Amino acid sequence: MRRMTCTLPAPADLAVGMVGVPKDADVELELRFESVMEGVLVTGTAQAPLISECSRCLESSTSSIEVDFQELFFYPVESGLFQTGEEESVLSGDLLDLEPILRDAVVLALPLSPLCRDDCPGLCTECGIRLAEAGPDHRHEKLDARWADLGKLMEHNDNDQEG
């Protein structure tokens, strides 16, 4: 068994929607290599910085992510000992290509709807200002005329149903 820690630059497109690891950011890896019969079992932890855009107010914020992963790298088929499927990771020489495994682990762990904070009030639907900055008293007294008309229509419908 071998342990190793290293820091590698993040690959491009390590992101989903509004959240991701910036390209070339430091990804800290802690890896453990175990020799098993079929190949090498790699168990690891990766820590990386995250930049996300709040899905409610679009404010960017930074945080970090930590993911665990495990992958069995098979010895090459040429060794004649084992057959491997196309999907499986294969050892090429001494090099393990960890990028796809890291990518899978990170992408799965990313939040689908990141928020700058749990109770982010989002944007004002009227003027688009960030409500967190505008304060709780921010509101617009005047209703848009079209919405006011719609309100009347709905009242009317209610009366019909009652009758």
Ligand SMILES: [Zn+2]
């Ligand atoms: Zn927000």
Ligand SMILES: [Zn+2]
């Ligand atoms: Zn507003």
